Amino acid sequence: MTDQPDRLFAKPLNPVPDFAFxxxxxxxxxxxxxRSVPGYLLLVEQIGLLAARFAKPNSLLYDLGCSxxxxxxxxxxxxxxxxxxxxxxxxxxxxERCRANLAFTAKDHPLLPVELVQADILQxxxxxxxxxxxxFTLQFIPPDQRLSLLQRIRQNLMPGGVLILSEKLRFTxxxxxxxxxxLHLDFKRKGGxxxxxxxxxxxxxxxxMQPDSLQTHQQRxxxxxxxxxxxxFQCLNFGSILSVA
Ligand SMILES: C[S@@+](CC[C@H](N)C(=O)[O-])C[C@H]1O[C@@H](n2cnc3c(N)ncnc32)[C@H](O)[C@@H]1O
Ligand SMILES: O=C(O)C(=O)C[C@]1(C(=O)O)C=C[C@@H](O)C=C1
Numbered sequence: 001m002t003d004q005p006d007r008l009f010a011k012p013l014n015p016v017p018d019f020a021f022x023x024x025x026x027x028x029x030x031x032x033x034x035r036s037v038p039g040y041l042l043l044v045e046q047i048g049l050l051a052a053r054f055a056k057p058n059s060l061l062y063d064l065g066c067s068x069x070x071x072x073x074x075x076x077x078x079x080x081x082x083x084x085x086x087x088x089x090x091x092x093x094x095x096e097r098c099r100a101n102l103a104f105t106a107k108d109h110p111l112l113p114v115e116l117v118q119a120d121i122l123q124x125x126x127x128x129x130x131x132x133x134x135x136f137t138l139q140f141i142p143p144d145q146r147l148s149l150l151q152r153i154r155q156n157l158m159p160g161g162v163l164i165l166s167e168k169l170r171f172t173x174x175x176x177x178x179x180x181x182x183l184h185l186d187f188k189r190k191g192g193x194x195x196x197x198x199x200x201x202x203x204x205x206x207x208x209m210q211p212d213s214l215q216t217h218q219q220r221x222x223x224x225x226x227x228x229x230x231x232x233f234q235c236l237n238f239g240s241i242l243s244v245a
Contacts, residue, residue, distance in 0.1 A: 035191035039235030048074030065137025
């Protein structure tokens, strides 16, 4: 399945529809996320490095909101005998492409088996895991359901297991929020997005994506029962946190 360049918001839309992970987005997502999230490729690669340190043999590694499988591709390279990757997404369109992408993977080195699950991560039937990754997905979960989701993740992590949570970040300091937002828009402009695309994408995300501050994430992760919370990556207004059960 060929990916296409992201031109979804290039023409005037009236009204601008709420952003949804549908066929149109899935078709351009590979391009969209690289041009929208600064440091994305480096982040995904480093997630593989962090996960490899904590993955336990004969355990599960979860990728929650797997989209096209970028994180799953990193998790399946991990050398942990008997481990399995469970890649979850509630978008059939995303999973269809993820399945096709996985089929193309070279078979020239041993890879962990992957199970694709179409489900709402809020309704997931959990099995004990050593690694859970939720990469730019929690921000699409209703804020009042985020703590209970993190508590369920914590309860299903083995001792010493980890959650790697990456999110777009909001800043409580107004000048920081304004500066990093502008720098993010500069990043999008450099990636070839027009002012119309930037404005329409922002409107489309308005009702479906609610970023939190780093402080809110840290407090909520401790409240969910994690013993250690380590912010380890930030690029402009996008960051990632490693939390240890
Ligand atoms: C920004 S994308 C995640 C990017 C992906 N993790 C990566 O690193 O390339 C958000 C994904 O979460 C999925 N998603 C959003 N809400 C979900 C839910 N409640 N249950 C399962 N998947 C969900 C969307 O379909 C979408 O594929
Ligand atoms: O904040 C934005 O403008 C974004 O495009 C961010 C973001 C994300 O963080 O998930 C939003 C939608 C797409 O999934 C790609 C990137």
